[in-house]
Amino acid sequence: MKDFDIITALKLSFYYRIDLKDSNGKKPNDRLKLSGKEQNMKKLRLFNLFLLITILFVSCDNSNSPAEQSIFGEYEFDKLIYLSSASSSTFEARDELSLGIKYIIEDDKFTIIYPEDSTFLSEGSKYLNWSNLIYIKEEVTDALIEDYVNANFLKEVLFSKYSEGYRYTIKDENNLNIGYLIFLLGDDLFICEGNEEHIMYLYKIKKIQ
DSSP states (O other), rough: OOOHHHHHHHHHHHHHHHHHHHHHTTGGGGGGGGGGGHHHHHHHHHHHHHHHHHHHHHHHHHHTOOGGGGGGGEEEEEEEEOOOOOSSOHHHHHHHHHHTTTTEOOOOOOOEEOOOOOOOSSSTTOEEEEEEOEEEEEEEOHHHHHHSSTTHHHHHHHHHGGSOEEEEEEEEEEEOOEEEEEETTTEEEEEEEEEOOOOOEEEEEOOOO
8 A cells, every 4th residue: 555545544543533522522531421323423433434444455456456467568579489390380480580570468459560571471461450359367277288289398398487377368259269378477478379279389478668
């Protein structure tokens, strides 16, 4: 919680105590002499104060809590981590071709921007973008990894290096996969071309400062 919120709560607490004394004309030692109506008013004011302080704590905690927000931002390709044996490309060629690719991850959008000299897309089409998306977050567990082809190899080259992580499956407004997933493993972010069972390419990406 921010300092000014704590100070505000303390001031309010002091106000309520003074207000009770002034309105009733009684000292704290005279509390037992308050009428039933006065006691109910006192309880109501204390309850309102407690509720206000609780709201302040919750609002401050939630300001940084949504884990989904930690993946949003603008990124660029860092390095190729995995290439499926089904790919017609070599590891070195794919890694080199992916240099300069940017990824923009927003709360309901996903955009891929290719360099001007990229050969991934036809001439004049240098980006792909999707909107009205939802990100389905799942914890990376052994059971989730086992669903993948080459699960043992993926564990060895990637998942075994992290103690915790999450997978974000990206679906469109028709609840269909767009062909890309996001893995947040520790503090590292990865873009996956594939689905919940097969990974064609897996790239590590880095945030653009």
